[in-house]
Amino acid sequence: MSITVQDxxxxxxxxxxxxxxxVDRVVAGSEAAVVHGIAVTFAASHSVxxxxxxxxANLLITHEGVFYSHHEAEYEGMTESPVYQDKLRLIQSGKLTIYRFHDAPHRYVPDMITQGLVRALGYEDxxxxxxxxxxxxxxPEAMNVQDIAENVKKKLGIPYLRYTGNESSVCSRIGIAVGYRGGGSHAIPLCLNEQLDLLITGEGP
Known part of the structure; x- marks a missing residue:
């Protein structure tokens, strides 16, 4: 039995x-296309x-936008850009369907992206x-900020991260908020209401 993109x-x-x-939608290709293989990515870069x-694979599922903005809205000069044209040609040459899967994962309970980060950091238990x-x-055992930071870098395979505060502070209760949930209007009440020693976020001011 054939499985389509819509399936x-x-x-x-x-x-x-x-x-x-x-913003979840088919950005390129067709919902009716028969799926031969699926690739999954956080960002659909040219190399991905x-x-x-x-x-x-002929179906690529991406969390972030394909064409350089969250809402995939066209802006002045976008479609004439050689970078845009090269990417579009590559997609079309492979008859690739790209599905943007951003909002629905955040509506799962628990949030799929948060759950994935918790798992990657080894904090599931x-x-x-x-x-x-x-x-x-x-x-289970309190750690200082520097040791937690080194553990995050190791688990995620990243060369550096940024933190603010005292690196020798001892922490046991941690909040994990993915992506732009590091903004103050979310982060500050979260720290206060949950009495957190440390907040790990993806991005934010």
């Missing part, structure tokens, strides 16, 4: 409530698209609770 979308979004305003085609926009973790 995959239905499976991914079937347990979430539909939302009137969303190349590797998807080399692997023989230490979760006290999942909130709609964060996970609260209590470490």
């Amino acid at each position: 995959v979308i239905n499976r991914l979004t079937g347990s979430t409530e539909p939302h009137a305003s969303t 698209i190349q590797r998807t085609l080399q692997a023989g 230490d979760v006290v609770k999942f909130l709609p926009t964060a996970a609260i973790v209590t470490l």
